[in-house]
Amino acid sequence: MSTILGLALIIVSIYFLGQNITFTTHYYYTWWQKTSATASVLALIAGISSLTLWRREMGNFGWIFIAIGIILVFMNSGVILQPTSLWTFLVSMLAFVSGYQLLTSGRIRF
Template identity: 85%
Template sequence: MSTIFGLALILVSIYFLGQNIIFTTHYYSNWWQKTSATASVLALIAGIGSLTFWRREMGNFGWIFIAVGIILVFLNSGVILRSTSLWTFFVALLAFASGYQLLTSGRIRF
């Protein structure tokens, strides 16, 4: 039961932070913008896959792939970040930390 509640808290935190992130698509006028968008999706998929399935063998590479994917998304200029309130950020951070602890250990430690 605690793992389901932990997963729900993580999804709530993603919802609160995701309200202020807008992904846009546009016509690619240059070849490097299309390559950057494709590489960012592939890097994010590789990072999430390696963290999910091969955590012991490729855990560090997973985080590197995710970082490269996020950097390429911003280089592609397909992301608009709206301002968020401190309260929304605090609630999202608290929900994520609590959900992660429930998911991994089954209880919340402060």
């Protein structure tokens, strides 16, 4: 039951933060925008898979791949970040941390 609640809390946190993020597409692409979009998706997939599957061996590389993926998303300029309130951010981070702790350990430690 705690894993289902933890997963639900993570989904709620993604929903709260995702309300203020808009992804756009452009009609005219240059060669760099297509390359950075593809590279950002590949870097994010590599980072998430190395953090979840090979935590001991490649954990630090996972964070590097995720950072590169996020930088490439912003270089593609296909992301518009709208302002968010501090309350929404606080609720989202609290839900994410609580959900992650419930998902991994089965209890919430403060």
